[in-house]
Amino acid sequence: NAGVTQTPKFRVLKTGQSMTLLCAQDMNHEYMYWYRQDPGMGLRLIHYSVGEGTTAKGEVPDGYNVSRLKKQNFLLGLESAAPSQTSVYFCASTTTGRNQPQHFGDGTRLSIL
Amino acid sequence: GEDVEQSLFLSVREGDSSVINCTYTDSSSTYLYWYKQEPGAGLQLLTYIFSNMDMKQDQRLTVLLNKKDKHLSLRIADTQTGDSAIYFCAETSNAGNNRKLIWGLGTSLAVNP
Numbered sequence: 717n718a719g720v721t722q723t724p725k726f727r728v729l730k731t732g733q734s735m736t737l738l739c740a741q742d743m744n745h746e747y748m749y750w751y752r753q754d755p756g757m758g759l760r761l762i763h764y765s766v767g768e769g770t771t772a773k774g775e776v777p778d779g780y781n782v783s784r785l786k787k788q789n790f791l792l793g794l795e796s797a798a799p800s801q802t803s804v805y806f807c808a809s810t811t812t813g814r815n816q817p818q819h820f821g822d823g824t825r826l827s828i829l
Numbered sequence: 830g831e832d833v834e835q836s837l838f839l840s841v842r843e844g845d846s847s848v849i850n851c852t853y854t855d856s857s858s859t860y861l862y863w864y865k866q867e868p869g870a871g872l873q874l875l876t877y878i879f880s881n882m883d884m885k886q887d888q889r890l891t892v893l894l895n896k897k898d899k900h901l902s903l904r905i906a907d908t909q910t911g912d913s914a915i916y917f918c919a920e921t922s923n924a925g926n927n928r929k930l931i932w933g934l935g936t937s938l939a940v941n942p
Contacts, residue, residue, distance in 0.1 A: 758934035810928050
């Protein structure tokens with residue numbers, strides 16, 4: 717039972733390069749989220765999606781784009797990477813129902829040089 | 830606005846009890862969650878409490894909820910070195926139909942042998 721899978725697990729980029737982080741979930745969840753985690757700042761929501769074909773901005777969306785073309789996948793793109801985007805990125809998903817906690821992937825550790 | 834606060838660090842001796850505290854602002858939150866993050870890993874749901882409950886016990890874990898003071902605590906009995914991790918408190922956000930969670934910054938628990 718895979719749950720939430722993030723690829724890649726690690727990546728080093730140069731300033732100005734672009735890349736896409738992939739999140740895949742096999743739980744048929746409607747809601748998906750991208751967070752970044754930085755020391756002392758907890759989890760900050762970048763973008764989220766409430767269903768296939770929809771996306772919305774979180775609290776720190778600048779410099780990122782997302783797409784949810786398929787229900788099971790949520791992609792996070794960096795068009796022109798900056799050192800300030802060095803972080804650990806987590807994807808999470810959840811579904812409808814009274815008590816549905818978010819399920820997390822193992823994270824992608826991204827360094828921008 | 831919605832906010833969740835936690836103390837950042839806690840140090841205990843192996844075998845002692847640990848108490849991690851959290852305060853929140855949204856009195857309409859339905860569920861409150863505790864997540865655990867071990868070094869280099871993603872977040873795992875540890876336990877949760879429904880807002881109409883005062884206490885929930887699950888093996889070594891006890892969650893206490895004081896709705897009047899908007900205070901949540903997690904007690905870990907007989908703390909072990911394997912309990913060393915960051916513990917996040919989160920509440921459900923009722924701002925929009927997006928199932929977002931409002932996160933505390935996390936409490937880093939160090940267990941000393």
